[in-house]
Amino acid sequence: NAGVMQNPRHLVRRRGQEARLRCSPMKGHSHVYWYRQLPEEGLKFMVYLQKENIIDESGMPKERFSAEFPKEGPSILRIQQVVRGDSAAYFCASSPPDGETPLHFGNGTRLTVT
Amino acid sequence: AQSVTQLDSQVPVFEEAPVELRCNYSSSVSVYLFWYVQYPNQGLQLLLKYLSGSTLVESINGFEAEFNKSQTSFHLRKPSVHISDTAEYFCAVSEAGAGSYQLTFGKGTKLSVIP
Numbered sequence: 212n213a214g215v216m217q218n219p220r221h222l223v224r225r226r227g228q229e230a231r232l233r234c235s236p237m238k239g240h241s242h243v244y245w246y247r248q249l250p251e252e253g254l255k256f257m258v259y260l261q262k263e264n265i266i267d268e269s270g271m272p273k274e275r276f277s278a279e280f281p282k283e284g285p286s287i288l289r290i291q292q293v294v295r296g297d298s299a300a301y302f303c304a305s306s307p308p309d310g311e312t313p314l315h316f317g318n319g320t321r322l323t324v325t
Numbered sequence: 326a327q328s329v330t331q332l333d334s335q336v337p338v339f340e341e342a343p344v345e346l347r348c349n350y351s352s353s354v355s356v357y358l359f360w361y362v363q364y365p366n367q368g369l370q371l372l373l374k375y376l377s378g379s380t381l382v383e384s385i386n387g388f389e390a391e392f393n394k395s396q397t398s399f400h401l402r403k404p405s406v407h408i409s410d411t412a413e414y415f416c417a418v419s420e421a422g423a424g425s426y427q428l429t430f431g432k433g434t435k436l437s438v439i440p
Binding site for chain 1: 329
């Protein structure tokens, strides 16, 4: 049973470019969460999605960031016009619908903005 | 809202020595508590969790943590560490009950095991 799959593992973008981060949840999991880990910080919640629905985006920056989880395919975290401050590790997690099972995390995408 | 404090950002310890990584939390509601471990360039792996029941929880690789409600703590301990335990450890809390997806993490403690 494959775990949470994220790609790419490493992503380098120049300032002003777009970054697209992908996440496939564990088999049987219908809930996806995105977290961001800034250097020397703990993980911070960004957004919670179910298929075709954004449930909670209270942790998402108001501009340039968006997330989707389409009916088919992986969840996408999209960052437009990246800036140096977006450099971080972005982790995706998934869970089944029971709401009490601990989150399972992927290995993350490390975004570097040059 | 919850918050988590991990007082020690780095803990060096000699191999086969005991270790305690401290975690304190604050919350106005009942919580679930977790320890996650992150090995270099990898994602977070769940180490152990407290949801309810016995306040002492154990992992398969010898770690244990005890939920102390009066002290609002969930310290992680291991009686004898190995080189392979070198990693960063994150304490996390969520509101107890259905839909407890918003984990609040501490800033992490880097455990370095010295041969």
